[in-house]
Amino acid sequence: MRYELVAGLETHVELSTKTKIFCGCTTEFGGSPNTHCCPICIGLPGTLPKLNKEVVRYAIRAGLATNCEISRISKMDRKNYCYPDLSKAYQISQYDKPLCKNGYIELSNGRRIRLNRIHIEEDAGKLIHQKGDTYVDYNRGGVPLIEIVTEPDFRSVDEVREYVEKLQLIMRYIGVSDCKMQEGSMRCDVNISVRPEGQKEFGTRTEIKNMNSIAFMAKAIEYEQERQIDIIESGGSVQQETLRYDDVTNTTSSMRGKEDANDYRYFRDPDLVTINVTDQEVEELEATIPELPDEKLERYVEKLGIPEADAQLLVKYRRVAEYFEKASEGTANPRTAANFIIGQIFRTIENESAKEEFDIPVSAESLRELIKLLDSKKIRMNLAKSTLDKMLETGKKVSDLISEKDMGGLDEEATKKLCQEAVDANPNAVADYKGGKEKAIKAIVGYVMKNSRGKADAMKAEEIIKQIIQ
Amino acid sequence: MAEVKSKIRAINEMLTGKEITCTELTQQYLDAIDKSNGDLNAYVNVTADTALKAAKAVDDKIAKGEELPLLAGVPMTLKDNISTNGIETTCCSKILEGYKPIYDATVWKLLQQQNAVLLGKTNMDEFAMGSSCETSVFGGAKNPHSLNHVAGGSSGGVASAVGGNIAAYGLGSDTGGSIRQPASFCGIVGLKPTYGSVSRYGLIAYASSLDQIGPITTTVEDTAIVYDAIAKLDPMDSTSQGNKGAGACATLKNDIKGMKIGIAKEYLEGIRDDVKEAILNACNVYRSMGAEIVEFDLPALKYALPVYYILACAEASSNLGRYDGIRYGYKTPTYNDVNDMVCKTRSEGFGSEVKRRIMLGTYVLSAGYYDAYYKKAQNLRGTIVKDFKNAFEKVDVILAPTVPMTAFEVGKAVSDPIETYLTDICTVPINIAGLPAVSVPCGFNAKGMPIGMQLIGNTFAESTILNAAWHYENATHSTMFKSAEMGVKL
Numbered sequence: 001m002r003y004e005l006v007a008g009l010e011t012h013v014e015l016s017t018k019t020k021i022f023c024g025c026t027t028e029f030g031g032s033p034n035t036h037c038c039p040i041c042i043g044l045p046g047t048l049p050k051l052n053k054e055v056v057r058y059a060i061r062a063g064l065a066t067n068c069e070i071s072r073i074s075k076m077d078r079k080n081y082c083y084p085d086l087s088k089a090y091q092i093s094q095y096d097k098p099l100c101k102n103g104y105i106e107l108s109n110g111r112r113i114r115l116n117r118i119h120i121e122e123d124a125g126k127l128i129h130q131k132g133d134t135y136v137d138y139n140r141g142g143v144p145l146i147e148i149v150t151e152p153d154f155r156s157v158d159e160v161r162e163y164v165e166k167l168q169l170i171m172r173y174i175g176v177s178d179c180k181m182q183e184g185s186m187r188c189d190v191n192i193s194v195r196p197e198g199q200k201e202f203g204t205r206t207e208i209k210n211m212n213s214i215a216f217m218a219k220a221i222e223y224e225q226e227r228q229i230d231i232i233e234s235g236g237s238v239q240q241e242t243l244r245y246d247d248v249t250n251t252t253s254s255m256r257g258k259e260d261a262n263d264y265r266y267f268r269d270p271d272l273v274t275i276n277v278t279d280q281e282v283e284e285l286e287a288t289i290p291e292l293p294d295e296k297l298e299r300y301v302e303k304l305g306i307p308e309a310d311a312q313l314l315v316k317y318r319r320v321a322e323y324f325e326k327a328s329e330g331t332a333n334p335r336t337a338a339n340f341i342i343g344q345i346f347r348t349i350e351n352e353s354a355k356e357e358f359d360i361p362v363s364a365e366s367l368r369e370l371i372k373l374l375d376s377k378k379i380r381m382n383l384a385k386s387t388l389d390k391m392l393e394t395g396k397k398v399s400d401l402i403s404e405k406d407m408g409g410l411d412e413e414a415t416k417k418l419c420q421e422a423v424d425a426n427p428n429a430v431a432d433y434k435g436g437k438e439k440a441i442k443a444i445v446g447y448v449m450k451n452s453r454g455k456a457d458a459m460k461a462e463e464i465i466k467q468i469i470q
Numbered sequence: 471m472a473e474v475k476s477k478i479r480a481i482n483e484m485l486t487g488k489e490i491t492c493t494e495l496t497q498q499y500l501d502a503i504d505k506s507n508g509d510l511n512a513y514v515n516v517t518a519d520t521a522l523k524a525a526k527a528v529d530d531k532i533a534k535g536e537e538l539p540l541l542a543g544v545p546m547t548l549k550d551n552i553s554t555n556g557i558e559t560t561c562c563s564k565i566l567e568g569y570k571p572i573y574d575a576t577v578w579k580l581l582q583q584q585n586a587v588l589l590g591k592t593n594m595d596e597f598a599m600g601s602s603c604e605t606s607v608f609g610g611a612k613n614p615h616s617l618n619h620v621a622g623g624s625s626g627g628v629a630s631a632v633g634g635n636i637a638a639y640g641l642g643s644d645t646g647g648s649i650r651q652p653a654s655f656c657g658i659v660g661l662k663p664t665y666g667s668v669s670r671y672g673l674i675a676y677a678s679s680l681d682q683i684g685p686i687t688t689t690v691e692d693t694a695i696v697y698d699a700i701a702k703l704d705p706m707d708s709t710s711q712g713n714k715g716a717g718a719c720a721t722l723k724n725d726i727k728g729m730k731i732g733i734a735k736e737y738l739e740g741i742r743d744d745v746k747e748a749i750l751n752a753c754n755v756y757r758s759m760g761a762e763i764v765e766f767d768l769p770a771l772k773y774a775l776p777v778y779y780i781l782a783c784a785e786a787s788s789n790l791g792r793y794d795g796i797r798y799g800y801k802t803p804t805y806n807d808v809n810d811m812v813c814k815t816r817s818e819g820f821g822s823e824v825k826r827r828i829m830l831g832t833y834v835l836s837a838g839y840y841d842a843y844y845k846k847a848q849n850l851r852g853t854i855v856k857d858f859k860n861a862f863e864k865v866d867v868i869l870a871p872t873v874p875m876t877a878f879e880v881g882k883a884v885s886d887p888i889e890t891y892l893t894d895i896c897t898v899p900i901n902i903a904g905l906p907a908v909s910v911p912c913g914f915n916a917k918g919m920p921i922g923m924q925l926i927g928n929t930f931a932e933s934t935i936l937n938a939a940w941h942y943e944n945a946t947h948s949t950m951f952k953s954a955e956m957g958v959k960l
Contacts, residue, residue, distance in 0.1 A: 039573045043792050045566070046553040046575060047675040048707050080788050080835070084808055089791025134808070136796065265835035267844060270679035270785060273708050 008019040008152035014185035021144035022049030033137035041142035043087035055144040063100025085125040093121035108359040114151040220245040303348040304334040319358035326364035332375040361395035380454040419464040423449040476691035492543035496525035499545040512630035516590035519597035537911030542585035547637040550591040553672035565819030566799040575672020594628025598676040602883035604822040614954035619877040622652030631654040635957025639687040644672035644878030647897025650909035654872035654922025660686040675789040680901040690940040694718035699915035714930040727760035731884040734768035741874035748913035770857040778898035780847035787831030862928040872909040872922035
């Protein structure tokens with residue numbers, strides 16, 4: 001029998017606001033343990049949370065960028081559970097009135113992954129195990145998170161992978177998070193079930209917690225899918241449980257069963273007032289949403305004439321797209337800038353995260369300057385390429401590397417002289433041309449170009465050569 | 471007729487008139503504490519050094535001829551659930567043994583700005599859960615009018631200290647009557663302000679949607695002065711709104727002719743005869759001053775007790791989850807692993823009343839019971855709020871007993887928790903509705919134990935109820951107020 005995967009995702013994204021969600025402490029990653037803390041975020045008796053409005057704005061922007069409805073009235077709830085990294089024994093989260101709901105993200109196959117909700121909440125601290133002892137670091141406690149919950153709409157691992165990449169990209173575009181899975185600023189839990197193809201009802205699901213890379217997540221889903229199919233095929237039934245994925249053995253193991261599920265005893269946090277969002281605020285935030293990757297891709301292909309594969313490489317990194325747009329601004333053909341970036345510039349960048357940072361020694365303005373010299377035919381492509389290499393190597397500006405003399409080109413007298421030389425030096429090509437082989441003239445022009453170090457005007461040279469031969 | 475003299479004003483005049491130095495006055499209070507606290511058990515922590523240091527600063531100010539705020543140099547106390555930087559704050563629970571806050575509660579910050587002199591922290595029911603102060607890990611505070619009676623609770627220590635004249639005034643907290651009931655038992659004045667008028671920042675939470683800090687004093691004017699000093703908008707408390715009016719002192723002595731004072735029959739059911747009689751006498755006093763007594767119905771009152779115990783316990787079960795021995799306070803000496811440690815710490819650190827309420831609260835929030843208890847209680851809370859709102863369309867102030875009886879004898883309250891819960895019937899509706907109410911002395915029973923009545927106002931109508939209370943106090947002071955024979959005589 002063939003089986004179909006059914007999966008849903010809960011993604012936690014750490015927001016990059018300057019301060020924590022309920023106090024003024026910094027959200028900076030790292031720092032010595034318990035140095036980014038205050039009485040509020042370590043939950044000292046008597047302290048009260050105060051909602052950071054910026055968190056609400058960030059979350060609304062995340063909602064707007066993923067086609068969500070924005071709740072005009074929402075509230076904060078307490079999720080009660082006891083764990084040493086949770087200093088108040090409850091996490092302040094949102095239960096039945098999330099800030100954003102009913103959104104979607106569209107995949108390249110045209111399917112829409114529906115978002116049930118996006119809500120805001122606080123992160124917990126971290127346990128550090130050292131030489132048999134356990135310590136708690138509350139630096140991360142109170143860092144703002146959004147939790148993005150999908151409907152069970154995924155039907156393949158590829159869809160999950162594309163969704164996560166897309167979500168990551170959207171969040172980076174709107175600047176609400178850096179979404180670094182390795183650093184934990186993006187974490188995914190997956191709900192998985194399988195069902196015989198054609199069956200309407202869902203199978204029993206399991207949940208895999210906290211995977212810290214897309215590759216591991218894909219492996220974990222594949223493993224879990226096979227495990228469930230094996231159980232069903234051998235006549236058993238899948239147990240509803242929470243699993244943890246071990247990336248070394250590539251297996252899942254049980255964390256807790258259904259009967260051990262926490263009863264979080266959600267109730268409204270009496271310390272925080274209702275969150276009211278006005279139409280005007282939503283409109284203002286809507287205006288801050290930049291062009292998103294999908295729209296950008298379409299524009300690059302349709303309007304700028306960039307081949308789709310190239311355009312995809314450009315929009316995949318927010319900073320690259322920004323760089324491209326700045327470098328190509330006012331140039332004759334945006335493809336020139338695109339080619340330089342994807343070709344020469346990308347070759348100097350080692351990995352994905354460096355592409356994400358895109359911290360290169362050549363400013364977009366410098367590249368534009370170079371392209372404009374090409375556009376105005378002051379320099380030739382060969383010179384442009386070698387110059388760009390030097391710029392990438394040294395960080396020098398165009399004007400430091402190309403002199404007025406280089407740009408001057410060859411004057412008519414010198415060109416004529418060189419053309420005569422070329423005709424004399426290539427008797428065979430001259431003969432071929434005279435014999436009707438029009439292309440033979442290219443070899444003669446090539447001689448001129450080579451010996452002028454690219455400075456001659458090829459069109460002009462061809463004209464002169466023709467005159468000489470005839 | 472001479473007006474009742476405010477104790478705070480009297481001290482202020484003594485200090486500015488250089489009849490006594492603040493250091494001398496503070497020392498008098500500290501000596502009186504030495505003498506009486508053994509009997510009263512009002513203070514659980516006397517902060518003599520910091521008090522004398524603060525007094526010295528006041529004396530320096532006076533010497534330099536600087537302007538003195540009204541509360542400067544007035545020796546006072548704080549309930550032990552109000553956070554004081556560097557001074558142990560335990561909620562009279564073993565679980566907070568040795569806990570010294572690293573920040574000040576907003577109310578304490580405000581009072582320090584006025585050069586208040588803190589004599590020490592006072593006794594309370596553990597985590598403010600109780601009506602007799604006897605759930606305190608330090609044992610209960612005694613009533614200055616009779617040492618074999620309790621001071622009441624939960625702010626029993628403040629009431630005992632103020633009633634026993636070993637503090638000029640104090641701040642307590644009131645979640646279901648914890649300021650008004652002990653004030654009533656000790657024959658003094660206590661105000662539970664409107665929810666949101668006084669910042670809760672630094673008040674160790676029992677039930678966050680009900681808790682309010684308020685003054686306990688010997689006179690109504692003192693209550694007005696302290697209330698005006700602490701009712702400030704605080705950005706640290708999202709639920710804070712500050713004092714929305716011009717302050718209670720400004721209108722304290724306004725004429726009350728034509729004021730409509732409401733009496734709800736539901737409030738007079740099931741209360742003891744001597745208390746009922748005192749309330750009806752108070753109505754006559756008001757009539758004689760030109761106020762109008764209006765009878766009205768308050769049908770939702772019957773829901774108040776169950777609603778209170780469900781909501782308060784639910785919130786408490788969550789608020790008290792943080793006491794796990796990891797960061798501060800008591801930690802069990804021996805354990806196997808982290809779960810064992812948390813479990814043992816909480817089992818050993820909390821007293822039985824606190825455990826009872828945590829369990830109750832956990833139960834009513836649990837899956838499958840939430841709708842039947844917590845949600846229903848929240849809905850009924852809305853009904854109670856509406857009933858009061860309707861009442862205040864007809865009346866300016868509601869007059870009611872503070873407690874259906876007078877102070878319990880020592881040991882009686884703890885023996886039957888349910889019986890004791892019932893005695894909160896008059897006070898809890900006010901917390902549920904978020905209203906202000908002030909308890910003032912209105913008589914004595916046959917044994918000479920004080921009876922209290924409460925004047926309840928609409929939200930942020932502190933000035934109205936204190937205005938009404940001031941007139942009553944001035945009309946009856948010679949018969950209704952009796953200073954306990956102990957402590958500092960000014």
